[in-house]
Amino acid sequence: MSADDEPPDEEVFHPLGESWQDDLEDLLEETEYDAELGMEMGRDAMRVTNGDLSEAEFYDRYHDDVMAEFGEDERPVARPDDEDGEDGGIGSTLVGLASGDESRREMLKKAGAGMGFASLGWGAVDQQAPARSVEETAGEVEGADEGTQWGMTIDLEHCDGCLACVTACNQEHNWDEGANWMYVLAYEDGEVESPDPGTVDVEPGECSDNPVVQEFNYLVRPCQHCTDAPCEKVCPTTARHTRDEGGLVLTDYEVCIGCRYCQVACPYGVNYFQWDDPDVDRSELDSEGIYDKRGRPVSRRAPRGVMSKCVFDPARQDGNAGEELIGTSACEQACPPNVIQFGDKNNPASDPQRYEENPARARTIINLFTELPSPNSIESSLTGVDPTLDAVVEAVDGLTTETIALAKGIEMTQEEYEEEAPPGDTLPEKEQTVIDVVSAIEATGLDLESDDALTQLGLTVEGFEGPSQDIEVTSREDVADTLFGDYVDAPESQFELLADIGTNPNVTYLGHQPGPEAHQVPGPVSYADVGMLDTRQEALDEQTVDLDFS
Structure with missing residues (x-):
């Protein structure tokens, strides 16, 4: 040289x-x-x-x-x-x-x-x-696609800033306060703004009940395991x-x-x-x-x-904590909105890859798994009920025409993978539960495959009347995917941190990428609120770190 x-x-x-x-x-x-x-x-x-x-x-x-x-x-x-x-x-x-x-x-x-990420810095070294x-x-x-590669897909659009991932990591690994192996920050960058935290009254553990927390812009930073x-x-x-x-x-x-x-x-x-x-x-x-x-x-x-x-x-x-925890991480399991998907990034059937491939569909599965009644309770509620869509909706609390349409859409778009889902993955089980709901409804004699039922559910190309009218649909699967996107407001972009420097990080982000003017702002839940220490924010408050945004 x-x-x-x-x-x-x-x-x-x-x-x-x-x-x-x-x-x-x-x-x-x-x-x-x-x-x-x-x-x-x-x-x-x-x-x-x-x-x-x-x-x-x-x-x-x-x-x-x-x-x-x-x-x-x-x-x-x-x-x-x-x-x-x-x-x-x-x-x-x-x-x-x-x-x-x-x-x-x-x-x-x-x-x-x-x-953008660099402009945020991480505070005091x-x-x-x-x-x-x-x-x-x-x-x-060379060889980067061989074997298992543990990694994450993180949906920033649905993060609620609760810091549960941070506290779970600390409880599992016992690092000293301030050595935040997992770090979550709220930010603004001139393109997107976060609310004034002084106007947000939310208690730790209650973020999911307060929609205003979704108005903040977050970045979640584990090690990228390049x-x-x-x-x-x-x-x-x-x-x-x-x-x-x-x-x-x-x-x-x-x-x-x-x-x-x-x-x-x-x-x-x-x-x-x-x-x-x-x-x-x-x-x-x-x-x-x-x-x-x-x-x-x-x-x-x-x-x-x-x-x-x-x-x-x-x-x-390695299975030291039991076979049931292989393929999992403490932060993923603790995340209430399920925005952290951990698993084998080299396996298309894994949770992070399924989520990354179709965020709207994955997010719909997660939401429906929580919102829908169980298949067993549906079967019990529908005993003797007329096999019509209106009768089914009226007979079962928690069922609506929309949720039935979404569940049927999940069934219609189910994909067969050559590889089995890795251990620890939860999306396949949640998907199957949603499909079992469809089966329980059809057990009444209601044929959800019929043209009449699909028309009522808004799952036909001819009768498509979703909010996203500017999207061309050519199949029922296209209609279902559009309904998923309208239902969950799925992230439209994905990125890797500092992707152009060649480290090949194994964490993929879905959502808004911080711009060059990004700077940290207080989030809805502070580290002190959850008994943790945010040395990064303290450094900013004490002006011990000079962030250069130029």
Whole structure:
């Protein structure tokens, strides 16, 4: 690489902006490790994911410095002498822990003796610090579509800002207050505005009963568990690594030396350094929740002096918490409006992929599952009732012509998948319950497939009279899909955070993408309301963070 290809030393490279980058550099300078090296490696790790620098060049550029600083270089990147990629590269084998009385972490310590989203930033870099006086095609990763890839689809349009996901994550993983592995913020960006929170009277746990909370604009931020994670590329010890099974980006607490280079290299600001002894003692943690199936301590709150972040619950995915929790996450299960869909992003039959493929239909299933009477109660209520639509609606509380039309539409548009739905998914079960409602109604003798019934339900092309008259419909399935969209006000767009820098994040968002002037505003429920700490907002209030929106 020529000198002309070298980025200027003083450039602002971090997507979260100059203030964030400056704070990171200040914090690195307080550690025992080389701050300049950490900043340069973080910058170039992002250049690798963006396709501006090859992995081999990245490895070679910093190998000598990493060896001098840490005593070894275990970065999982392709090396100049890896002709066939067998000994290195993205899929390289992780080095095992050293045996003996000293942990590898101790040995290494001795040896070592933007965009809309970016404009939001995430506040103070040090969320727990005590007070002190993207020519490669970016993001194309070989083998990225093979096997299970745990990830999320998050529907921002139907988020209600209740913070249940944040508190559930904390209850499961016991991280110190302020180290928000899951973070939810309300924002404005000049295109969309949020209500004045002073005019909103809502108690935690009651957001679903107050429609005004839907008028806020939210962004939900877990770790993105990138397929090509720059944080992993700068870790000298293999502490930060991508697990082959499930593609989870994790931190081995016994290997991490707390150099914080991963914090610099992460474009999303999801890393937290554990400054002090954790609030929850190790003796209070279940070891099955700490160790994954490989025996590596990668979950629950971090010990003192190491890095932590959202982990997508490896203990759950490995079955340590019971087979019924495989394919689930605490935040997903706690979400009252079901806007977090966790599952296998490589399986089209999974909850996140079904939701992403047809948000209106998935949202309709979720709503109907809650609103409709059970199939058994419908059968009981319809005993002896005339097989007409009007008679059925009159006989069963909770049934309307609209909900029957929607349920029939779900049945009409049911898709057969080649793969089975992964464990932990709930959309297939909810869909089947909705279809069972249709069967219970038809058990009375009412033929919902007849032209007369379909006409009454508004499910024929000829009789289509939905609000979306500007949409062309050519089949009954088209009519049903249009009805779904009108019923739930489904999000019309989807995006990934910082998609153009090549990290291949495994979190997909549905809804409005924050614009370049986005800035955080108070939401309907504060972190204090739910017994949590929003260090981000406190930093803004104290003006310790200078957000640059230019």
